[in-house]
Amino acid sequence: MRYLFEDYTFDSDRRELHRGAEMVPITPQVFDLLDYLIRNRECVVSKDDLIRAIWNGRAVSDAALTTRLNAARNAIGDTGEKQHLIKTLPRKGFRFVGTIFEDRQRAAQSASLATHGGDxxxxxxxxxxxxxxxxxxxxxxxxxxxxxxxxxxxxxxxxxxxxxxxxxxxxxxxxxxxxxxxxxxxxxxxxxxxxxxxxxxxxxxxxxxxxxxxxxxxxxxxxxxxxxxxxxxxxxxxxxxxxxxxxxxxxxxxxxxxxxxxxxRLPNPDATDLCFQGAAWFNRRLTPEYMAQARGFYERALALEPGNVEALVGTAGVSCTIGTNHLTDDRIEHLTAAEAAVTKALSLAPNHPRAHNVLGIVQIFSNRAAQGIAECERALALDRNLANAHAHIGLAKLYLGRGGETEAHMEQAFRLSPRDTLVYVWSLIVGLAKFWHGADTEAIVWLRRSLEANRNYPLAHFYLATVLAQVGELDEARAAAQAGLALNPSFNIRRYRTNTPSDQPVYLAGRERFIEGMRMAGVPEG
The missing domain is CATH 3.40.50.10610 (ABC-type transport auxiliary lipoprotein component)
Structure with a gap:
C-alpha cells in the first residue's frame, strides 16, 4: 500500500519513504512507528499501543519513545512544536492528523506494465x-x-x-x-x-x-x-x-x-468517487430534483463507508439546503438531520472548514444566529477562501436586526469568489437586507441580479414579486410570483410564515411587511 500526504509517499510494501522523487532515509523502527500511526489515523493511539506494536510489549522508556517520535516527525518535515502531521494529545496518546490518500492501484498497474509492456x-x-x-x-x-x-x-x-x-x-x-x-x-x-x-x-x-x-x-x-x-x-x-x-x-x-x-465512467465507483458526483449535482442548482440526485450519491457513499466525512458533510448540506430554501414544510426536520450529520462529521474531522460552515448555516436558520456567526468565523479561520461563510455571516446580521452590516460581508464573498455557483443566493441576501432597511428600489436591483445569475431559483422570483408589490408594480409582481410557482408549486405564505429563523423584533417587523407584499403579489396563502 502506498500512502500519499503533503509531498511525501509512504510505501508500506517496499518500506520506503519518498519526498517528491527523493528517498528519505529512515530506520526500520521509525518506519514501523510511522506505519502504525498512519494505519490507525482514525483514532488516538496510546503509548502502550505503540509499545505493543513496535516493541512487542517490551519495556521502553519514555525517552526512547520520544526519540523515535521525534525521528518520525523529522522524517516527514514535522516537529514537536508544529505537530501538523503527528499530534500529541496530553494524557491520551498520539494521532496522525495529516490528510492521507491511499494509492491501491499503483502496485497492480506496475505489475501489469511489467507483464505486458507498453507506453x-x-x-x-x-x-x-x-x-x-x-x-x-x-x-x-x-x-x-x-x-x-x-x-x-x-x-x-x-x-x-x-x-x-x-x-x-x-x-x-x-x-x-x-x-x-x-x-x-x-x-x-x-x-x-x-x-x-x-x-x-x-x-x-x-x-x-x-x-x-x-x-x-x-x-x-x-x-x-x-x-x-x-x-x-x-x-x-x-x-x-x-x-x-x-x-x-x-x-x-x-x-x-x-x-x-x-x-x-467508472464501473465500480468508490465512496470518494460518489462524493464527487454528489458535490457536482449539489453545485448545479438548488432545486428538489438536483438535491435528490446529490443526496442519492452521498447516501451510496455512506453505504460503502459509513464514516466518510465528505459524504456526511454532503448529506448535511443537502438537508440544510432543503430546509433553508422553503422547499418543504418539514424545515425543522431537515435542519435537525443536517445538524446531526455535520456534528458526526466534526467528531471525525474537527477542523473540517466546510463542516463548520454548514453547522453555522444550520444555527443561523434555527434562531441561533450569534452561534452561527461564530461557526462561520471558525470556518474562515480554517479556510480563508470560504466565501459562503462571509455571505452567511451577512445573513445572520440581518436576522439579528443588523441588516445594515450585511452588504459589507457580502462584498467580501463577491471579492473572494465573483463567479461562485452561489452568487445568485448572495445577491438575494443583499436584496433582503435592503428591503428590511426600507431601500426597496435598491432591493429590486439586487433581486434582479439574483435572477440574472440564475433564473431557476424560485425564491428570487417570490422575493422580487414581494418587493415589486410593495412599490406598486403589481402586474410585474404577479408575473414574478407566477414564475416562482412554476418552479416551486408548493410554496405558500403559510410555509414562509411558520418557518421563521429569528425572533428578533426588528427582523420580525420587516417580515410582516414582507408577507404583506407576498399577499399583494398573489402568492397563495397555503
Missing amino acids: LGKVPSSAPRLSIVVLPFANPGGDPNHDYFVDGMTESLTTDLSRISGSFVIAHNTALTFKGKAVDVRQIGRELNVRYVLEGSVQRGGNRLRVNVQLIDAETGNHLWAERFDKPVADLFDMQDEIVSRLANTLNALLIAVEARRAE
Whole structure:
C-alpha cells in the first residue's frame, strides 16, 4: 500500500519513504512507528499501543519513545512544536492528523506494465484524485525585481489549493525545481504522480498587471480551463490575495466537476468517487430534483463507508439546503438531520472548514444566529477562501436586526469568489437586507441580479414579486410570483410564515411587511 500526504509517499510494501522523487532515509523502527500511526489515523493511539506494536510489549522508556517520535516527525518535515502531521494529545496518546490518500492501484498497474509492456503515458492514471502541482509562474517581462511577486503568487496559490478538502498538492519547494525549465506536463504528471498541472504567467506593463493561468490534464496534456486577470496595479499584495482567492475558489468547483465526470465512467465507483458526483449535482442548482440526485450519491457513499466525512458533510448540506430554501414544510426536520450529520462529521474531522460552515448555516436558520456567526468565523479561520461563510455571516446580521452590516460581508464573498455557483443566493441576501432597511428600489436591483445569475431559483422570483408589490408594480409582481410557482408549486405564505429563523423584533417587523407584499403579489396563502 502506498500512502500519499503533503509531498511525501509512504510505501508500506517496499518500506520506503519518498519526498517528491527523493528517498528519505529512515530506520526500520521509525518506519514501523510511522506505519502504525498512519494505519490507525482514525483514532488516538496510546503509548502502550505503540509499545505493543513496535516493541512487542517490551519495556521502553519514555525517552526512547520520544526519540523515535521525534525521528518520525523529522522524517516527514514535522516537529514537536508544529505537530501538523503527528499530534500529541496530553494524557491520551498520539494521532496522525495529516490528510492521507491511499494509492491501491499503483502496485497492480506496475505489475501489469511489467507483464505486458507498453507506453507508460497510456496507462490509466494512478495519481490521487484532486492531485495537482502549481508550477512556478513565468515572468515574461524578465524583470528580476518582479520575481518576488510572481513567486509569492505561486506559493500562496499552492497553500490555498491545499485547503480544498481532499486535495493532494505538491509542495512549493518541489515545484520550484521546475522553475525556468521547458516542461512536458505529462512527464511532470508521471514524475510527481499528479492528475493536474496548473501553470501561468504574470506580466506587468506600465500600470497594469496581467495574469494568465491554465489548468492541464497531466495524463492527456489537454487544457481543461484557462483564465486571464487584467487589472490596474494597486497594492501588489492585496492584488495577490484577491487573485489567489479567486483562483482557489474557481478551481475548487472546477476540479470537483472534472473528478465527477471521471467517476461517471467508472464501473465500480468508490465512496470518494460518489462524493464527487454528489458535490457536482449539489453545485448545479438548488432545486428538489438536483438535491435528490446529490443526496442519492452521498447516501451510496455512506453505504460503502459509513464514516466518510465528505459524504456526511454532503448529506448535511443537502438537508440544510432543503430546509433553508422553503422547499418543504418539514424545515425543522431537515435542519435537525443536517445538524446531526455535520456534528458526526466534526467528531471525525474537527477542523473540517466546510463542516463548520454548514453547522453555522444550520444555527443561523434555527434562531441561533450569534452561534452561527461564530461557526462561520471558525470556518474562515480554517479556510480563508470560504466565501459562503462571509455571505452567511451577512445573513445572520440581518436576522439579528443588523441588516445594515450585511452588504459589507457580502462584498467580501463577491471579492473572494465573483463567479461562485452561489452568487445568485448572495445577491438575494443583499436584496433582503435592503428591503428590511426600507431601500426597496435598491432591493429590486439586487433581486434582479439574483435572477440574472440564475433564473431557476424560485425564491428570487417570490422575493422580487414581494418587493415589486410593495412599490406598486403589481402586474410585474404577479408575473414574478407566477414564475416562482412554476418552479416551486408548493410554496405558500403559510410555509414562509411558520418557518421563521429569528425572533428578533426588528427582523420580525420587516417580515410582516414582507408577507404583506407576498399577499399583494398573489402568492397563495397555503
